[in-house]
Amino acid sequence: MNDKKNNVTKKAKKGKGSKRSQIFMLALGLVLMVLTISIIIYFNRQFGVVHLLDTQKYSTFEKHYVFIAEDYQNDFWDQVYESAREEGKNLNVYVERFGENLAVDFSKEDLLNMAISAKVDGILLEADQSEEMKELIKTATEQGIPVVTVMTDCYGSDRKSFIGLGSYNLGREYGRQIVRSANTETEKVMIMIDADTDTSNQTILFSGISETLSNEGNHLNLSLETKLIRDNGNFSAEEAIRDIFMVTEELPDIIICLDENHTMSTYQALIDYNLVGKVSLIGYYTSEPILNAIDKNIIDATIAVDTNQIGISAVQALDEYSRTGHVNDFVTLDVSTVTKKNVERYRQAYAEAQE
Amino acid sequence: MQKLRSKFHKFRVSIKSKLMLVFLMTTIIIFGVNIYMYFNMNYMIGRIDNVYLSNTKLNDLQNSLTGIQTMMTEYLSTKSTDSAESYYEYESTYRKLLKDLNLTSTDYESLLMEKNIYHISIDYLDFAEKAIQAKRGRNVEKYKLFYDEASKLYNYVDTYIYSLNNQQFQNNSSNYEILFASLKNSEAITMLVLLMVALLNIVLILILTRGITEPLKRLSTAANQVALGRLSIEQLEVKNHDEVGVVTNAFNQMVYSLNDYITQIRNSMELEREMKERELLMESHLKDAQLKYLQAQINPHFLFNTLNAGAQLAMLEGAEKTYAYVQNVADFFRYNVKKNSGSVTLAQEIELVDNYIYILNVRFSGDIHFEKQIDHNLTNIQVPSMILQPIIENAIHYGIRGMEGKGIIRMEVIQEDDQVCISIRDNGVGMSQDKIAEIMKGEIKESSVNNDSNGIGIGNVISRLRLFFHQDNVMEITSLGENMGTEVAIFIPLEGKEKHHV
Incomplete structure (x- = not known):
């Protein structure tokens, strides 16, 4: 009788032990699975970076304007350009700071020349009064590229509009x-x-x-x-x-x-x-x-000078001209x-x- | 859920398929992970191989461009057909390469540069072609003008391509670094993942095979228990309906059947014993009933009172003999009624015999000669009642009644070793050995007993003596032959004689 009782408790103990070890096994399996999956996810993320290298995110625009100014190492022109670019995005236009990425510092005239050759859709130009520039603006206009001068004008040229302080x-x-x-x-x-x-x-x-x-x-x-x-x-x-x-x-x-x-x-x-x-x-x-x-x-x-206003007005003037064929000859900016x-x-x- | 589970359990899956499932699962996991890793690594290596592809393309573009410019210059200065041919070759290559360039307006600088390169290049090619045509047409003024223009554009395009190439190279270099780092990382991760998967597989196999081995283990433990004779083990639970499940079920059935069989045998034995007991009980009850019946035939008190009244009457009339006789008869029957069951002293038994002999002598006018030789030290022992009177009665009925001459009955009570021997001897007709054997075996039925008797046969006396003293050898009947008389000897153990009170 006693022996039997012993046996039963032994059995029960054994049963409990095996159940516990089974739960342990299951938990271990689960942990391993989660770990493996998370490592694979991490691995995938790594690949995500690589894939990202492949597919640079960019958006396309309807038109391509270029922005040409004398000095690129200048806070003033930086801000004008930034606001022009932002405004351009609203109008489905990409405004490029022309020549910025080139290894050679070309003159404004060269850049203007290149822009004409590159058949861009419009040019924002910090102009001067030189004859060469006048000539180039004429060439651009002949090729159907409207030119808008910014801050400094080129009088007597074929530029469509001047955005300046007055x-x-x-x-x-x-x-x-x-x-x-x-x-x-x-x-x-x-x-x-x-x-x-x-x-x-x-x-x-x-x-x-x-x-x-x-x-x-x-x-x-x-x-x-x-x-x-x-x-x-x-x-x-x-x-x-x-x-x-x-x-x-x-x-x-x-x-x-x-x-x-x-x-x-x-x-x-x-x-x-x-x-x-x-x-x-x-x-x-x-x-x-x-x-x-x-x-x-x-x-x-x-x-x-409100640089924002300059950039926005310049792009808007170009856009207006290309849409309607005419634009204000002179856009005055606020000064304080x-x-x-x-x-x-x-x-x-x-x-x-x-x- | 429970239902589903039970349903699943009912679904029979053989061990073979279970093992197949385990191997398939682990193999598929390993295989899948390997393939995934392999493709990813392959993709990465492919990417690394192509990292500088854009630079290569731009270099090609630049080489063609330089070729065009060189050949154009050469043609303009030498007008050789070779250079013209080379020029056109370079030009077509260049135009082909140009087709790969982006032409849309985007905010991605590199692509935008491609667009500019394309358009300026087209312009350049136009002027170069014009210069060559002018040279052919010997238009010196014009071809110089076109050449200058083309050279200027060449300068632009060259710078553009160079700049883009530079930019791309920087970009690609950083990409290469990232990719290379990623590749290194991936190798480590791949190893880690494979290790994890291997571990996972081991755990999976352990979990899955446990379902197979565990029931087997339990079955073997239970079988061992049964082998040791412990049939009262619990029924084994059948979790999986595989081969082991079938065996476990059969084992359970076997243990159950064994238990059932043992119970059946035990029950039938019990039943048999009970039946025997009941039979015995019935017999004793029958006897008891018979006795009760006999006793009930006369109302003893009425009889004794009547006899006492007779005795008193005889005394009043001065009839001494009648008084003694009636008194004896009364004593005899009182004893008979009172001591019919239970034990009495030997002295009381002897007194009853005296009474009986007296009554018979009155009836048969003193024919019976009764002699006693009694050791009075032994008369205190307890004996069952009514053991001597039936023997005397027998001796009278079967011994001396049928003989001629004087009948003598002699009773002796003596001690033999540790036994008391009561011997009753007659000188009557004797008894055949067969008869003696019959009596000793108790085969003479009560019904055959004479109506004249007290109703208690010798067989009964033997049985009661045996029961009372717990020994077989209680009586011995000896007869030497015809007319040689009979001796009945009763042996009573001396030891513990006083204690035999029942």
Whole structure:
């Protein structure tokens, strides 16, 4: 009887043990299966990367515009191009920054030539007043490629539209800022002019400034002076600006810069020659270093141009022309002045744009 | 679920198919994983092989372009037919290669560059062709102009192709690095996966074969138990309806049958025993009933009272003999009634015999001569009642009644070794050996007993003595022959004689 009882419990124990080991086996199997599957999934992911190499994701567009500007290492043009590209996507157009990927730095004229040969659907051009450019715009128009000039125009060419600030407006904006910066002791105002830009434009700008000064600044005794900055090769503009501080005995009280690079060079020179506070600088464009300099009172003011608006307007003008066959000859852009008072707003906007 | 499961269990799957299933499953898993890995690796190696394919194509393109430019220049300066031929060869190759280029406007820079290359190339080829035609037509002014234009475009295209090639090379190099790293990774992963799958397969085989071996193990354990004679084991559960399941079922059936058979045998034995017992009981009950019947025939108290009244009457009339007689008769019957069952002392038995002899002597006018030689030390032993009187009665009836002359009955009570011997001897007609044997075997039926008797035969006396003293040898009847008398000897064990109270 006892023996039997023993036997039964033994059996029960054995049964329990085998059941437990079976559960263990099943669990082990399950774990192994999950592990294997996850490894295979991981493996697949690896292949996913490889497959991705194969099929670069890109979208196609109906039209292909090119964007040609002098200087690609420039924050201003970067932003103009970005906004043009974004706007282009909305209009089913891809805007290419022409020549950016090439191993050789071609001149604007060469790039224009190439763009014409490449039979693009439209050209956005930072033009100049040269005859060659006029000729090339003519060739482009003959081949059915519309050209829209941006910021600087090419008068008398076949360009379809010009997107710019309007030199007179710009001149008035500079004039007002001069009046604000000047006091009774201020005498000499120097305007730095890029020797390559077209003269008629500068004449208009200049008259805008002087008219404003004579109207609103007639209480001041100011003399306007222009300084031609020649950019023959790389870095020559910067050297020319430095020369002003080195050679000229009588420094100007106010310096007006009409482009971003000149502004930055002058700003650096002011610091280097310890002239901050002695010479007021009215700059152009709102890059981050310029805004910071305004905040630190190194630069008095700068002219803010809405780069977004430039890019968008340029692409829209081209699109409008190719759709309807005509477009406004001249699209004026808004201009505003950034001073210490409102610099914070621009800095914030800049920070947001960076994000 | 349960239903489905039971259904599945009912479905008979042989061990062979189970094993086949196990092998097939593991083989398929290994095979599948291997094939998957193999194809992936192959794809990857293929990709690595083709990583620089785009560069090769661009190089071809550039070579053809250079060829065209060189041959054009050569033709323009030498006007040789060879260079013209070469020029056209290069040109057709170049045009063929151009067909592979992308022509749509996309935001993928490389493709966009292809588009530009294509269009500028077409322009270039146009001018090159024009220059050659002009040279043929000896139009010196024109061919120089076209040549200049073509050269400018050549410069553009060349730069473009070179730039694209560079860009692609950078791109491809990084791709190559990624691919190579991936390949290295894949090798490790493949090994790992194969290892895991092998482990998984082992576990799978263990799980699946357990379903086959486990029931076998249980069956063998149970069989061992049965072999050791433990038939009361539990029924084995049949989980799988394979061959082992069939054997297990048969084993269960066998154990059940064995148990059933044993129970049947036990039951029939029990039944037989019970029947025997009942038979015996019936017999004793019958006897009992017979006795009760006899006893019920007379109301003993009435008889005794009547006899007492007779005795008193005789005393009043001064009839001494009558009084003694009636008193004796009364004593005799009282004893008879009172001590019919149970034990009495030997002295009481002897007293009854005295009474009986007295009554008979009155009836038969003193014919019976009764002699006693009694060891009075032995008269206290307990004996069953009514053992001496039937023997005396027998001796009178069959011994001395039929003889001529004086009948003598002699009773002796003596001690022989550890036994008490009560001997009753008559000098009557004697008894044949056959008769003696019959009496000893108890074969004389009660019915044949004379109506005149007390109703208790010698057979009954022997049985009761045997039962009372638990021994067989209780009586011996000896007769030497015709007219030589008979001796009946009763042997009673002396030891424990006082204790035989029932």
